[in-house]
Amino acid sequence: MKFKEYDVIIVGTGVSGLYAALNLDSSMQILMLSKRELTLCNSALAQGGVAAVMDTSNDNYELHIKDTLIAGGYKNNIDNVRILVEQGPKDVKNLLNYGVDFDRKQDGSIDLTLEGGHCRHRIAHHKDSTGFEIVTSLIEGVKKLSNVTILENTHLLGLTKRGDDFLFDVLHEGKHSYYTTKNTILATGGIGRVYDYTTNSAIATGDGIQFAYNMGADIQHLSYVQFHPTAFADHENRECFLVSEAVRGEGAYLLNCNKERFMHKYEPERKELAPRDVVSKDMMKEQKETGSDKFYLDISYKDPEFIKNRFPMIYNKVLEKGYDMTKEPIPIYPCQHYLMGGIGVNGHGATNVKGLYAAGECAHTGVHGINRLASNSLLEALVFSRLIAEDINKNNTHRELGTLEADYPSPDGKPLPKGIRTEIRHIMQRSYFVVPDYVEAAKDIKRVTELKNLLDNGGFEVTPDYIEAKSLTTVAYIILSEVVAEGKEKGII
Known part of the structure; x- marks a missing residue:
């Protein structure tokens, strides 16, 4: 079998994959594999924003680090947390160079909002669709790169290591294609589809983790799964619409089945602004006490125009479901949302398998501990994918590319049993x-x-x-x- 050779192959086209491509040396030939269309990824679903210390007169690194550690139950990798927080602001600012349109104050500065677990306003956002804004802007940047080839609607069917070479078998437009590289970046997202209900997109099936595991990569703390407390309660669909953390950050109340606030009983100081895992567990306690799994989120006491302008996507989504969040509480319930564990990597995103890197939700940098702080996910995706690119750039030998011939097992076999x-x-x-x-x-x-x-x-x-x-x-x-x-x-x- 002949395998076409690339300097780097990136699996996944969310923020991690795209930003890595943009930071890799332009002399390298890069192949990007997208399981479906480019915008179908967990990154594009991120609503709240990206957390970073942008306002140094009211915020500082130590406060952001402290909030991250508290949310993560102090199980975080402190060295990587420092990298995340201290290097994050320059990557957020760099997004402006790709046309990312963050909401602004009247004086032109970036409007920073507050979310659960944060002690300061430090969330840069684009309305309530920040992830989509960043993804689409980065896609436009990558498409301008002549050294990058993108294959959409491409399924990775095989990834193995032979010596220093990674061998890829991909299905594209109904045909098998074969590629090889010495540098692989897995940016394949989360594992949400391992649950009946998730906020994740349809592609989040943990493929990158499975391939890395079978190549001998360390998989760390995969049971560190985050359940978001405020997914829209719609058990008719496997993919549950997320009602952003930022809604509580702007003052929304959590209500029990009796339409009564209850978080003060469990978190008298932080109340609705406690970290996600705390709120989800407290909701389970309240469910046990009331005997009901009915919960609501209420921001209807705020000005209707503010709600519509601040959360246009959420407003329209729940309106489609028959609820007007400017007039009434909306039904919510905890739902699988994010993976803190994953493919073990060091501070440069490298695994224990030579040439194999992982970034974003499929990776375990340790920055999130046992529970991710709101809006640190996009920050992690940016910072560590850039560090991966820098590591590959530093070690690049600028060799001639061609084709590699190798034996590869046939994909033929028995039909897969259903269910x-x-x-x-x-x-x-x-x-x-x-x-x-x-x-x-x-x-x-x-x-x-x-x-x-x-x-x-x-x-x-x-x-x-x-x-x-x-x-x-x-x-x-x-x-x-x-x-x-x-x-x-x-x-x-």
Whole structure:
């Protein structure tokens, strides 16, 4: 088989992948693989904004670091937190060079808002669709680069390491194509589709984590899963619309089934502005106390025009669902949202596999600890993808590119049995939602192990459905293995 050679191959076209491409040396030939259209990614769904110390007269690095550590339960990698916070502002400012349109104050300065867990106004935003604004701006920047080739609607079916070379088998426009590189950046996003309900996009199936795991990369703290407290309560759809943290930052109240505020009982000082994991767990306590899973978010006491102008996307989305947030509370409920664990990397985004890097949600830099602080995700995506690019630039040898010939296994095989992905989602929703159910996890890990062995050794045809089933099952296996180990340490199982 002939493999076309590139200097760098980037898997994923969210903020991490795009920003890495923009920071790589223009002399290098780069291939970017997008599972679907370029704008379908978790980055584009980010509403709140990007956190950074932009107003040094009212904010400083130490305060941002402290907020990040508190939210993360002090389980953060402090060295990487410092990198994140201290280098972040220059990357946020650099977004302006790509045309990112942050909201402005009357004096022309960037309008910084407040979100849960932050002690200062430090969130730069574009209305309530910051991620989409950044992604679309960076896409335009990347498209201007003559050294970058982008393949959309491309499924990664195989990624293996042979010596110093990574071998790629991708399905593009119904045909298999083969590529090779010595530098691979995985920017494949999260794992949301391992749950019945998630705020994540359809592509978030943990593919990059599965491929890295099977190449021997360290996978760290995959059970560090964040459940956002204010997803729109719509159990008719697997993908739940997120009602941004920024709504609470602007003063929205959390209400129980009786339309009464309750956070003061659990968090008398921070109330609605407590970190996400705290709020989600407190909602579970309130559910137990009231016997109802009905919760609401209410900002209707604010000026209607302010709400419409500050949150135009959210306003229109919930209006489509039959609720006017300027006049009434809207139904919300916790939902899987983000992964803090992932492919283990150092301060330059490098894994323990030579030439393999990971950035964004699929990576574990350790900056988030056990719970991500609001709007630190886009910041992490920017800072560490740039550092990856700098590391590759520094080590680039400017060699001649051509083709590599190598044997590669046939993708042919048996049809994939139906229902595996659905079963995995049900298992994860049952075993680990907000608070792990250790006893249930100990039962379910046996079935997940069976499914993993089946997919690994069953001789199935390698298709996009097969890869997603294998990815979800691998992710579930790693998460539940960690949960069961924790349950044994606590003497619960």
